[in-house]
Amino acid sequence: MRCVRFHHAARACIASVAALWAVSVAPAHASLAAPPSKVNPPPAPLATGSPAHDTTRPTLIEADPDLLRRATEECRGRTRLLVVFVYDPHDERSAQVLSKAWTDPTLGAWLAWHAEVYKLNAAAYPILAKTLLGDSPIPTTITFRDGKEIGRVPPLSQTNPMRRFEMCAALALGPMGLKHPIWAPGLLFQLDLVLEKTKATRPEWYERHERTNPMPMAPAVGEGFSGRTDEFADAVHDFGPNETPDPLARLEAARRAARDGDVRAAAGLLTWEWENAVRIEPAWRGVRLSLLSDEIETLARRHPGLKSRFVTIRDDLTARLPWASYNEILEWMTLNQIVGDGAQSTLFLDQEINAVGVMPTRADVLGYEMILRRDRWHDRRAAEVEGASWIRRQGELLREPAPSGMSLRQWESITALRRVLVLAAASRMYALLLERNMDAPAATVVSALETALGSKAGGEARLTLLSAALVAGHPRPDIHLGWIDERTPAWIRDRLKP
Numbered sequence: 001m002r003c004v005r006f007h008h009a010a011r012a013c014i015a016s017v018a019a020l021w022a023v024s025v026a027p028a029h030a031s032l033a034a035p036p037s038k039v040n041p042p043p044a045p046l047a048t049g050s051p052a053h054d055t056t057r058p059t060l061i062e063a064d065p066d067l068l069r070r071a072t073e074e075c076r077g078r079t080r081l082l083v084v085f086v087y088d089p090h091d092e093r094s095a096q097v098l099s100k101a102w103t104d105p106t107l108g109a110w111l112a113w114h115a116e117v118y119k120l121n122a123a124a125y126p127i128l129a130k131t132l133l134g135d136s137p138i139p140t141t142i143t144f145r146d147g148k149e150i151g152r153v154p155p156l157s158q159t160n161p162m163r164r165f166e167m168c169a170a171l172a173l174g175p176m177g178l179k180h181p182i183w184a185p186g187l188l189f190q191l192d193l194v195l196e197k198t199k200a201t202r203p204e205w206y207e208r209h210e211r212t213n214p215m216p217m218a219p220a221v222g223e224g225f226s227g228r229t230d231e232f233a234d235a236v237h238d239f240g241p242n243e244t245p246d247p248l249a250r251l252e253a254a255r256r257a258a259r260d261g262d263v264r265a266a267a268g269l270l271t272w273e274w275e276n277a278v279r280i281e282p283a284w285r286g287v288r289l290s291l292l293s294d295e296i297e298t299l300a301r302r303h304p305g306l307k308s309r310f311v312t313i314r315d316d317l318t319a320r321l322p323w324a325s326y327n328e329i330l331e332w333m334t335l336n337q338i339v340g341d342g343a344q345s346t347l348f349l350d351q352e353i354n355a356v357g358v359m360p361t362r363a364d365v366l367g368y369e370m371i372l373r374r375d376r377w378h379d380r381r382a383a384e385v386e387g388a389s390w391i392r393r394q395g396e397l398l399r400e401p402a403p404s405g406m407s408l409r410q411w412e413s414i415t416a417l418r419r420v421l422v423l424a425a426a427s428r429m430y431a432l433l434l435e436r437n438m439d440a441p442a443a444t445v446v447s448a449l450e451t452a453l454g455s456k457a458g459g460e461a462r463l464t465l466l467s468a469a470l471v472a473g474h475p476r477p478d479i480h481l482g483w484i485d486e487r488t489p490a491w492i493r494d495r496l497k498p
Contacts, residue, residue, distance in 0.1 A: 030131060030132045030133075030134065030142060030144075030149045058102045058103070058104070058107050058108040058111050058117055059108075059117070060085060060098075060102055060117055060118060060119040061117075061118050061119070062118070062119060062121065063084065063118035063119065063120045064124075064125065065125065065128050067118070068082075068084065068118065068120070068128075071116055071118060072144065072147045074116065075115075075116055075144070075145075075146075076146050076147065078212060078213070079205065079208045079209040079212050079213065080114065080115055080116055080209065080213060081114055081115035081116075081143055081144065081145055081150075081191075081194075081195065082115065082116055082117075082118075082143070082144040082145075082147075083111065083115045083116070083117040083118070083141060083142070083143050083144075083191065084117075084118050084119070084120055084132065084141070084142045084143075084144065085097075085102065085117070085118070085119040085120070085139060085140075085141050086119075086120045086122055086129050086132055086133055086138060086139060086140050086141075086142065087119055087120070087121065087122065087138060087139040088121070088122045088123050088138045088139070089121060089123060090123065091138055091139065093138075093139060094138060094139040097139050098119075101187050104188070105318050105319045105320075105321055105322065106188065106321065106322050107187065107188050108319075109216065109322040109323075110188055110191065110192065111191075112216045113213060113215055113216055114191075114195060114209070114213060115143075115191075120132070122138055136152060136154050137154055140152055140153065140154050141153040141187060141191075143191060143194050145198060145202075145205065146205075150194055150197070150198065151190065151191075151193070151194035151197070153187055153190045153191070218320055218322075218323035219319050219320050221320070222316060224271075224275040224276075225271050225275065225309070225312060225313055225316070226268065226271045226272040226274075226275050226276060229268075230309075230312075231305075231308075232264070232267055232305045232306070232308045232309040232312070233264050233267035233268040233271055233305070233306075233309045234264045234265050234267070234268040235268060236250070236268040236269055236271065236272040238276065239280075244490050244491060245280045245281075245489075245491070246491035247273060247276075247277035247280050247281050247284060247491070248467075248470055248471065248491060248495070249491065250269050250272055250273055250277075251269070251270075251273055251277075251292070251295075251471065253265075253269050254266045254269035254270045254273065257269060258299055258302075258303070258306075263303045263305045263306055264305065266299065266303070266306060267303075267305060267306040267309040268309075270296050270299070270306065270309075270310075271309055271310075271313065273288075273292060274288070274292070274296070274310075274313065275313075277292070281467065281489060281491075282460075283460065283463040283464045283466075283467045284467055285420055285423050285424075285464070286420070286422075286423030286424045286425075286426060286427035286464050286467075286468065287424075287427050287464070287467050287468050287471050288424075289330065289331070289334055289420065289423075289424040290424040290425070290427045290428040290468070291427060291428060291431055291468055291471045291472055292471065293334050293337065293338055294428075296310065296338050297337060297338045297340075300338055300339060300340070301340065307338075307339055307340070310335060310338050310339050311339045311341075313335060314332065314335035314336060314338075314339055314341075317331065317332045317335065318332065321348075325413055325416075325417075326367040326371070326413050326414065326416070326417040327413075327416055327417055327420055329348075329367075329371065330371050330374075330417065330420065330421070332345075333345040333348075333371060349368055349372070352364065352368065353365070353368060361406075361410070362403075362405050362406050362410075363406050363407075363410035363411070363413065363414055366414055367413070367414055367417055370414075370417060370418065370421055371417075371421075374421055374424065374425065383428070383429040383432050383433060383441070383445075384433065384438060384441045387425070387426075387429040387441070387444075387445055387448075388441070388444040388445050388447070388448040389448070390425070391422060391425070391426055391429075391445065391448035391449055391451075391452050392448045392451055392452060394418055394421075394422045394452055395422070395448070395451055395452025395453065395454070397418060398415055398418055398419060398422075398452065398453075398454075399454070419453075422449070422452055422453075423449075423464050426445055426448075426449045426461075426464065426465060426468075427464060427465065427467070427468035428468070429445050430442055430445050430446070430465045430468050430469065431468045431469060431471070431472035431474065433445065434469055434472065434474040434476060435472065435474060439479070442479075445465070446461065446462065446465055449461040449464070449465065450462070458487070459485070459487055462483045463487075463488070463492075466480050466483060466492060467492070470492065470495060475495055475496060477496050477498065480496055481496050481498075484496060
């Protein structure tokens with residue numbers, strides 16, 4: 001598993017511009033520290049707990065003056081930063097930042113690690129808001145350490161003049177950063193920049209902070225959505241003890257439901273397919289990320305309710321993205337494609353690869369390149385001409401040792417990703433060639449995949465391709481009947497019987 005990406009990858013870049021930040025920015029510092037008083041009682045513990053400890057996304061708690069006072073003392077005692085977002089509920093830019101920045105799971109992971117976060121309604125508390133903002137516009141994010149301001153982030157857009165450190169944050173998005181508001185990446189960059197500055201100016205505080213605030217654990221993997229009934233889908237449960245586990249039967253039922261206009265039933269069945277088919281039949285690993293995802297994408301374009309269900313599934317995985325493996329990133333990007341939100345994948349990769357001053361690891365560059373090239377096998381001509389040779393080459397790479405400069409753990413992650421990509425590509429190639437009755441090129445794909453997976457795969461190649469053929473509606477007993485043996489699942493045997 002990978003760590004919280006931004007914190008570790010961008011730390012070198014942030015350290016290099018921390019000094020620049022210190023000399024470039026001289027805001028009017030606000031303070032939340034209460035004046036010393038021997039008669040004031042100690043602050044009561046925060047009733048709300050730690051609002052940022054949900055790593056799925058930032059949780060902004062509505063603040064009032066008393067709550068901010070108590071939060072200040074709580075953060076002082078726990079050596080944490082206090083982040084206050086001053087906004088106006090009637091301000092359009094406040095709404096944009098709330099929807100685009102403060103819903104980001106990577107930002108949520110950072111805040112869970114380092115800070116407590118609140119939002120202050122400037123319309124409800126104008127005097128306190130004015131005291132905190134000074135001349136800064138609404139909305140502004142202000143960071144406090146021990147009750148004293150140590151940094152602020154005003155809203156940035158192409159119409160605002162950018163100081164030098166703001167330009168660095170915008171460039172973290174590559175070319176897009178100069179044309180659009182930087183939202184979550186820029187906010188995250190500048191918050192971590194403030195923390196890095198503290199490391200240089202208050203090393204004793206920073207060391208205590210690191211010691212008392214360990215990196216949070218990744219959110220637990222939930223039970224999935226297939227068993228849930230909501231406004232988008234009906235619940236679908238596993239097969240009963242007297243039923244033959246048959247993932248294709250569930251897919252066929254989903255197709256019928258979609259044709260009949262029962263979108264809720266179709267959404268529930270397709271949710272079950274996405275979450276459980278590989279558990280029932282491991283040979284569907286390649287089918288799931290190729291033919292099945294293509295079919296769900298097609299139906300999602302026609303049926304908003306089905307799309308909404310898969311947006312929910314995607315968002316659940318997004319919450320674990322900072323800790324994700326390469327295969328989980330591949331799944332997340334596939335879900336983005338299903339729901340028509342490929343821009344999320346582009347933005348993620350742009351942040352990962354093009355961050356200013358950050359050298360991506362060799363494993364990251366290789367993994368992202370492999371993921372980006374996965375769609376080329378939609379083309380029949382590519383599958384016919386070079387598909388088999390590409391599969392053989394991937395098989396050679398699967399057997400290679402870890403290259404220099406890459407740890408064994410990184411190489412194992414790359415190898416796991418490569419194997420899934422090969423299975424998905426071969427599934428799509430094989431179904432495409434059978435559809436065109438191109439039996440000879442299809443046979444070369446079979447041979448290439450068997451060679452790539454090796455003798456230890458135990459029939460995985462043929463079972464994968466046979467599953468792809470059945471899902472695509474090309475049972476072809478004349479080809480596949482000879483592939484059946486005692487290891488073949490009953491649901492496949494039944495469909496190939498004469």
